[in-house]
Amino acid sequence: MTKLPKIAVLTGAGVSKASGIPTYRDGADSLWNNYHPQELATPEAFARDPRLVWEFYDWRRRNMARAKPNAAHITLAEMEAALPNFTLVTQNIDGLHREAGNRNILYLHGDIWLVRCTECDYRDEDRRVPLPELPPRCPRCGAMLRPDIVWFGEALDARTLNLAEQAFRRADIALVVGTSAVVYPAAYLPHYTREHFGQIIEFNMDRTDLSVYAHEVILGPAEMTLPNWWQRFKDEYGIS
Numbered sequence: 001m002t003k004l005p006k007i008a009v010l011t012g013a014g015v016s017k018a019s020g021i022p023t024y025r026d027g028a029d030s031l032w033n034n035y036h037p038q039e040l041a042t043p044e045a046f047a048r049d050p051r052l053v054w055e056f057y058d059w060r061r062r063n064m065a066r067a068k069p070n071a072a073h074i075t076l077a078e079m080e081a082a083l084p085n086f087t088l089v090t091q092n093i094d095g096l097h098r099e100a101g102n103r104n105i106l107y108l109h110g111d112i113w114l115v116r117c118t119e120c121d122y123r124d125e126d127r128r129v130p131l132p133e134l135p136p137r138c139p140r141c142g143a144m145l146r147p148d149i150v151w152f153g154e155a156l157d158a159r160t161l162n163l164a165e166q167a168f169r170r171a172d173i174a175l176v177v178g179t180s181a182v183v184y185p186a187a188y189l190p191h192y193t194r195e196h197f198g199q200i201i202e203f204n205m206d207r208t209d210l211s212v213y214a215h216e217v218i219l220g221p222a223e224m225t226l227p228n229w230w231q232r233f234k235d236e237y238g239i240s
């Protein structure tokens with residue numbers, strides 16, 4: 001049997017669109033009370049008005065709690081189970097990849113279901129929807145909790161980013177699914193694959209800044225194009 005290619009995947013908000021979760025840059029539906037996510041997903045906004053920022057995240061948590069994985073998420077879980085060398089790297093904080101069955105996930109920007117204390121080292125999962133009080137308080141020291149996610153201007157977890165870079169350096173194929181590829185350092189990851197003569201395959205509704213570097217740009221909704229691509233891949237490599 002021909003050797004299976006090593007695959008690294010980078011997902012963005014586009015894979016969760018079909019699950020009813022607004023993207024960041026898809027016009028009106030990505031706004032909340034006329035705020036743009038980018039204005040509120042910053043440590044400055046949180047310092048200025050923690051209650052407003054928590055109202056934004058509580059609204060998104062309520063939305064995400066109702067969301068179910070779609071065919072794109074399910075395909076990625078099948079790929080992880082079927083391929084010996086597969087790494088899923090996500091920018092998404094909605095938890096749908098885990099709900100779809102992926103286990104080896106690199107969360108570049110954190111997870112909306114995790115909270116951490118602004119004062120002590122308390123950190124835990126909190127799935128309460130809605131939250132009983134905004135901002136929520138640390139059960140250990142009473143200080144304000146914050147979402148355990150990476151805001152604009154905050155550094156990504158160095159170990160996670162390093163593992164992600166390694167996966168893309170090693171990959172024969174980088175699948176880039178549902179991301180506008182404008183936020184760094186995440187958006188740079190597929191270039192590591194290209195620098196090692198691997199292929200970038202982009203799945204998006206429109207072309208992005210990455211498209212010019214992609215071996216293939218497959219336009220259309222990922223919940224349809226990704227399952228189709230995976231079926232063709234399985235036929236080609238004789239995977240049942």
Ligand code: BV8
Binds near residue numbers: 183186203220
């Ligand atoms: C850092 C969690 C340094 C929060 C997020 C100027 C130039 C270059 C860089 C910068 C700059 N100024 C500032 C920076 C750095 C900044 C950055 O890149 N800014 C951009 C906007 C220019 N980056 C940072 O701040 C990062 N940190 O650099 O730290 C540092 C180092 C050391 C010490 C201290 C500091 C941190 C960035 C992380 C921010 N957090 N999320 C939250 O969610 O509230 S970012 C957030 O937006 C997402 O996580 C994601 O990463 C990012 C982009 O969103 P996408 O997922 O791509 O979604 P988007 O809506 O944009 O696009 C959706 C796509 O899907 C579209 O293309 C659409 O066509 C497509 N689509 C829609 N439907 C479908 C579909 N595709 C397929 N099928 C469909 N059905």
Ligand code: ZN
Binds near residue numbers: 117122140141
């Ligand atoms: Zn605390």
